[in-house]
Amino acid sequence: MVVVMNERATEAQIDAVISRLIELGMDVHRSSGVSRTVLGVVGAHKIDPELIGILDGVHEVLRITEPYKRASRTFKPENTVVSTDDVRVGGDEVIVMAGPCSAETEEQVHASAAAVKRAGAKILRGGAFKPRSSPYSFQGLGEEGLKMLRSAADAHTLKLVSEVMDISQIELIAKYCDIFQVGARNMQNYTLLRELGHATKPVLLKRGISATIEEWLLSAEYILAGGNNDVILCERGIRTFETATRNTFDISAIPVVKKLSHLPIVADPSHGAGRRDMVAQLARAAVAAGADGLIIEVHNDPDRALSDGAQSMFPAQFERLMAELRIIAPAIGRSICLEPVSRRGWAR
């Protein structure tokens, strides 16, 4: 921590700040220049910088270490690869997760799973518990939905990612899914994050709609600190003044996270765009920017979906997107689903 004193700070004010810092157990190095005194403080990660910032004569307090540790690339310089069996997120292959917003019927789940598998997805996405901003909207099928999703994933040799909203759901969801998803609204639900730190399955952690990248990495830290090292970050758009799209997809978050952290990062262009006719553009952009994967809403009949229908792709749109991605990925030394089950040759 560096404490910058006001240009007109008195000796008494400077001494009071130094005494307070020493009282808090810090080592202080004083350096006085022509116009200001600056204090270098060692051991400062234990104290709240704002508590010093409010003292008389202090101009500003500058933090010089990241507040997160385990999520930082300084802590672990090499990339983390999160695996669930043979599916590896964060390696050379760009992994695509796809499927409906929520499980509605057996038929819908199976048809959607078949479609995304055929196009090259490796992981099925789908929710059984839905966080909806209105209490009057469809809230999900619960365990019945989880069963449908697991059965469809197994039938099509896909892994399964599904959202957990509350600690009371962890045990149930763990019985069915391969990866826990934490939604944007729960990014700072610390009770939930702490509990997932003890889980034995990976966690896909979505960025909160107004979370800074630093706060997002701090939320990952809650999970990592509990002993679960398998965290996948997921950018899904932030809230800004622009209303032409539901959210503003923060494409820069991809290179920023790659620089600050070793954790893999995937992109959710469906929520980023909010409407299906802009999903492909954002998906291609995310891969071009270096994302380790994508999570995309695909529904066998989106016009009749009970939730998020407007942003769910038709199977044919998704298939075309996957073909485009197979051209783009090699530009940055990545591959994408080299051997789709039934459509070998598409990637030519």
Add this chain to the structure above:
Amino acid sequence: MVVVMNERATEAQIDAVISRLIELGMDVHRSSGVSRTVLGVVGAHKIDPELIGILDGVHEVLRITEPYKRASRTFKPENTVVSTDDVRVGGDEVIVMAGPCSAETEEQVHASAAAVKRAGAKILRGGAFKPRSSPYSFQGLGEEGLKMLRSAADAHTLKLVSEVMDISQIELIAKYCDIFQVGARNMQNYTLLRELGHATKPVLLKRGISATIEEWLLSAEYILAGGNNDVILCERGIRTFETATRNTFDISAIPVVKKLSHLPIVADPSHGAGRRDMVAQLARAAVAAGADGLIIEVHNDPDRALSDGAQSMFPAQFERLMAELRIIAPAIGRSICLEPVSRRGWAR
């Protein structure tokens, strides 16, 4: 709902939209002008406007009813007053809630309670479970803290408001507090909100850091829909590009909420400002703008507080603020704590 077609929409596209709406159980009134066709749709609150917005030839879909009902002033035109015994939030008196960020020691809690009571506060605030963005920060004392807070509130004839972070804490906190506080990070924790809809004590619902006022009222709707009518809204600042303050206190939210809803609204200038030397200015502004109350962090020794010390007021600052508020409140026909225990005459 009003569906506005593109200027170049074809007859076939218009017919397809109308058919889809009728299939969904709506009544449709078609009105064609020189340049466009506009469809008036009745019964539309049951369907997702975005699902229609994505259809071919549709320019825009305009919602004409608020998505919330019970929280709306249309539903209940007269102001709601939330009472806990003789303390009434939403009436003529501006109610002040004050106290430390979190319970730390017996002595600290009692000294802080005494100070805020003396200055005219009616409700003690203080947390026992703290949501902290870093897993390495102080997380609160739990039940021990609640006991301290209850004992101090009783000793000084104050009511008590305290934060609940998870449904597992509801029963415990209900044993000690008079009002549940839902923090900004939990504003969209629907599992928690739904459960508080069945509680028999009032809920103070803070606005999420990036929540629109509409989303905030929808979160209130979750509680109201469960049967608990005693919701107090609390503005505490939103996240914007400005970094000079931790948050941007949205003073306009006060008149906007008064217009849209019957629920009382209080202001939290401590979190809005983020530093103690700007709390009084925002507190005065909030009362001048029409807030029904304030919730302010006051600590008997803020420089040694374990959390939020930089934004906690000294007792003397708080007392001075209360004197200023006693001058301001009458400008808009309100009073503020007419008879403080020990300082009668201050308001002259």
Add this chain to the structure above:
Amino acid sequence: MVVVMNERATEAQIDAVISRLIELGMDVHRSSGVSRTVLGVVGAHKIDPELIGILDGVHEVLRITEPYKRASRTFKPENTVVSTDDVRVGGDEVIVMAGPCSAETEEQVHASAAAVKRAGAKILRGGAFKPRSSPYSFQGLGEEGLKMLRSAADAHTLKLVSEVMDISQIELIAKYCDIFQVGARNMQNYTLLRELGHATKPVLLKRGISATIEEWLLSAEYILAGGNNDVILCERGIRTFETATRNTFDISAIPVVKKLSHLPIVADPSHGAGRRDMVAQLARAAVAAGADGLIIEVHNDPDRALSDGAQSMFPAQFERLMAELRIIAPAIGRSICLEPVSRRGWAR
């Protein structure tokens, strides 16, 4: 400037950074801790911190001086009072500027001027050149409008503030007005600001819709650096994600500016609210927060105004607001228009 090196920065990287800084004419103090090396740099205000931030091994570069000088309270600790004859902005009296958005007709300008004078305003506001976001909207009357405004101001013993949009208009507007207004969209029109630095009349500088307070003070610096010390800052709302109001009035900007700068600050609640039924609330809040003045749109017949009608107050609303402000101002040791021409006694 403080340069914080990465925890894993090599000696060679550190040496390269030091060499580069010395080459740029800086003095460097190296301080190595357990985990990091930190470099204190003297003379750094001359160089671009981002140029150092991009060097290999650099974690972060922290600036320790404000980029503005003359606008800073460090440069001039006592408050600046901007005077035009006997009207003093920044003193004990809260100065109110009021009038129509734009000059439309003789009658409208005179009726509006009479109304605001009667209620206690000291300065008439009104535009002759209007910056409109659509090229198809009313663009103002030009010099004819300025003549109307000057004549009405003189007839009612008011000072006049009017907007200048381009350097080509300076000379003309100077002939009629007492204070130049620079609109939010021109806050970073540096050609204009530099020219106004040579003007001999005060400048009211509105904050840009997305300007940080630091950038705003830097824009003031352009004027001050040219030799014109009479700058009045004006907060008018910033752009955020909230759509319930046209802008989010940043009430915190008032105490923040008071802390960082010696320049007076006034508030524009009309643009901050965007609709007349919320102007009074924001105006009261601004005065309670410590604003040195207000600039408010008042029109003798707002429903027929050619611009900004929805946010213009009726004369009776304005009069009532002034009465409320006379109660609030004393709470913070200020007065407001103690002796209005025709309504002596109101302030009792």
Add this chain to the structure above:
Amino acid sequence: MVVVMNERATEAQIDAVISRLIELGMDVHRSSGVSRTVLGVVGAHKIDPELIGILDGVHEVLRITEPYKRASRTFKPENTVVSTDDVRVGGDEVIVMAGPCSAETEEQVHASAAAVKRAGAKILRGGAFKPRSSPYSFQGLGEEGLKMLRSAADAHTLKLVSEVMDISQIELIAKYCDIFQVGARNMQNYTLLRELGHATKPVLLKRGISATIEEWLLSAEYILAGGNNDVILCERGIRTFETATRNTFDISAIPVVKKLSHLPIVADPSHGAGRRDMVAQLARAAVAAGADGLIIEVHNDPDRALSDGAQSMFPAQFERLMAELRIIAPAIGRSICLEPVSRRGWAR
């Protein structure tokens, strides 16, 4: 325009609104439902919706036409291609503009021009008049800089784009450049835009840092309305709460503009990222999302640049990026500089 009345609006209120609309020359169609009355209004583009929104009993006013005309895809469904001689922006080829932030010396301009030409750029960028947020920063070389840029462009068979900040500079800059650039801070400098509407050279119009896409298109409308149809839009990042990057590059703006307008759109990843190590990622993303071109800062010696050095690419980085883009562009049916002068074969 659609006027939605309150659920509790009285007959008298509804009649008053209808009378006001008719008085303003509108045709009104009234439609009363179970809970509300809705008024369809024809001819409404001439009036300010907010003026109706403020009337008693009105719930909301919904606009159903875009406020811009000539910039709209409804007005002109086919894509506009902006040409300067044989360089066509908006066609199948993705056009790259590159060069230094500002002209500094003969040698620097020529070396930079040679480097960008070699890698495949078609247009040289570079400024002679610099808008800088601090009055104490380098402000550009003026005409001397323009001469250097023109000479370098001619020597390397490049077109030239350069920024114009004020109407007084138009004539001078027109003598040297092929495309006028309007910077983000001048996006709403209507005096300048109106004048460029009469120019005979294309205008590259950057999006303001907090401009909505609608406002940006309205600014384009100012130029189009004057008769100049050659407008190129340029996304360069918007201001949000995220501080990890200087701006948040709004990748979604590319598909949104393509949908709403016929004008070509290019991306400026240099300002979007703010630091050179993130420019390539954003540039690739922009092309993958469908941008018609890029404008990138490249400097022959960025560490010694007088402005924007930290975000300027080294020539070798730029060359590598161009090679990556040649792989990506075909994924969406585009090409990028098929025959660079000296490196034929790169695109394999």
